[in-house]
Amino acid sequence: MKQRRLIVRLGLVVAAVSVVAGPAAAQDPRLTGRLDAGTRAAVEAALDSARAQGLPADPLVTKALEGASKGATGARIVSAVRRLAGELASARTMLGYASTTEELVAGAAALRAGAGPSALQRVRAVRPGAPVAVHLAVLADLLADGVPPDTAAAAVIALARATVRDADLVAFRQSVDRDIALGASPGSAATVRVNSTARADAFTNTTPNAPPRRRP
């Protein structure tokens, strides 16, 4: 009798947890009031599909909110969310299943900007087990600036190999921006700046975010 009561109590607790946690996992409250019912349902379906594949849902929610904020139609919002889900999946294929959300977001941006899939794989291969989100973000920005894909990838891989700090990666990208604004061609600006950045970092390499180097 006691055992039966215990089972009934446990059943009640499980039911209560399912009632509360079930909808919380299935529906994102940030979408409430921002999307109409039809768009929200379609976006929620895309989120469920992404979750089922083990992809992060948060960037997709953010994309839907961006569309809502910009007054886009429901169809356009759903299309953008699905497109981003596909890009995140592609980025994960190239970067590995252990990649962080930040890495997948930056990788997806780099792919959209024109990076080849092998560029993502090479960046990961140079820094196995170390974060590469900023490297990939800089790669995406260089491509957006008009740096040719091969030059941009080579620059970022060279900086990754030199274990340049995140701050210096961003400074490198800003320098390339400035040079382009002053009239340099995007390709030559990246090539010139990558050499100076790698050299400067080698002198002042305190590398708090660099992976530990192996002793010979």
Place this chain on the structure above:
Amino acid sequence: MRHDSEDLVARAAAELRQPTGLSAGFDARVMAAVRQARRPSRWVLAWEWVREPRLVALSPLGGLAMAASVAALVTLGVWAAVPRGVTPGVASSSAELGEVVQFVLHAPAARAVAIAGDFNGWDAERTPLVAAGSGVWSVALRLAPGRYTYTFVVDGTRFVADPAAPRAVGDDFGTPSSVVTVGRGTMDQGRAS
């Protein structure tokens, strides 16, 4: 009278003690019927178990524990739903918590400027910029490490990309956006335009 009833009981008992004559195939028929009867599936049994009414005994302490569990789950759900990564106007910076990024826009004709982006749920009303004089608007936000897309919203209707930051490639919604990247120990700061 008593004698009659005793006699009746004795006769009934004697009748009951008589061996029952069963036909030769009785056992076989019973076993065949048993074999034919299908055992209810696990789901049917489970459904019957769920449908069967039960008296549930719950101590006040057990009830309180259950209520506390439900409240904790609701709180967790709300906490998980709140967008994080931005604290307007924080002056300090830390490598672990991200960096303080200054967003600046030169918009002399604007009556109000706000910023909407990945870091604030693209809510144009949530993060207004402050007029710093001479048509310059600015706001400082602490951002966790990551890559963020954002845009300025001028007078609540006009979307303006940050001229001092890289453009987001392939905007999905036909309006310009910019990108800011924050790493560990990074300060990717917007500039006055």
